[in-house]
Amino acid sequence: MMLCVRMLIWTPLNAAELQKAMHSGNVGPAALVPLQSGTVLLPPPATKLNEAAYMTNRVRKIGNGAALAVWDDDAALLYLFTTTLGRASTWGSREAVLRLSEEAKQSGPVGRSFDRVTAGVVDLREKEKWQLDAIDKLTALHPAASRKGPLERLRDFENGRAAIPDFFRAAGLQEVARVAELAEQGRADFVLRTLEPPRAQAWPLLVIFPLIVLVALLSVLLHIPAVVYYLVCGLLLVTMTTLLVVLRRRLVSRKPINTVLPVIPVTQGAVLTD
Incomplete structure (x- = not known):
């Protein structure tokens, strides 16, 4: 069964440098696809939108820029990271965009309600300033990018079909567009399913508060003095923080680099291979 919601991250940094920096910086897991224009990262299937955005921001700091694309058959979201996370460019009907956002965030009932309340932001994509801001970020990431083609695709925001490949192709990033199409076909799913989602175990958070109540x-x-109580609580919080850091580091930096950050070469006419 192929995945429904697709995600990819593109950065202009080459794969060798990026892989090394991500491993030492504990960023990932993700599969790397080396390209002439930089590197595409494919996050694991269970990755949430906020986790992908966090990973993209870390990659931005490493590679001086990054783009996060999220899409399904009917809608697409594109975040262009130049300094920090900006507004998303969206394609598809209003309902399709909201549905994609909910699925990508893996939202519960409260999250879905909040998204519906704040859904007016989708309508801002019609504003010319919004569109031009996105093009400015694109050219900051990829100075050779054309402005006309991507702007035309942004203005065709009701059409969510193939929006991500279309946008990257219009920007002159044909390799990225091709990888998006191949990923959509499920060419990398076998590799991606071997990767853990980029989230550490959270059991210390579940344990700490009952312990504080017990203390x-x-x-x-x-009749233990208050100062002793506060000291014990402080030690518990320090222990919890340490455990969270250790568990987080086990995600990437303490595992073999090619296991948590595998490289998928694009060969023979841009066919993803493992």
Whole structure:
């Protein structure tokens, strides 16, 4: 079964430097596709939108810029990271964009309700300033990019079909467009399914608060001085933070580089191979 929501990250940095920097910086996991125009990263299937955005921002700092594309059959989102996370360019009907956003975020009922309340932001894509801002960010990321073609595709915002490949192709990034099409066909799914989503185990967060409550009860029952209670709570918080850092580092930096950041070459007419 092929994946429904697709994600890719593009950065102008070459794959060799990016892989090394991501491993040492504990960024990922993700599959890397080296291109002449830089590198495409393909996040694992279970990656949430906020996790992909966090990864993209880390990649931006490493590679001096990055773009995050999220899409399905009916809609697409594109975030162009030059300094920090900006507004998304969107394609597809209003309902299709909201549905894609919900699926990419893996939102619960509260998250879906919030998205619906703030859905007016989708309508801003009609504004010329919004469109020109996106083009300015594109040319900052890829100075050789044409402005006319991508701007025309931005203005065709109701058409969500093939929006991501179309936009990158119009920008002169044909390789990125081709990888997007191949990823959509499921060519990299076998590799991606071997990767863990970029989130650390959160069990320390589930344990810490019951422990603090338990310490509070013991302090009352045993008449332990408040200063001791606060000291113990402080030690518990430090321990929790340390555990979270250790668990986070186990995601990438403490595993073999080619296991957590595998390179998928594009060969023989841009066919993804493993």
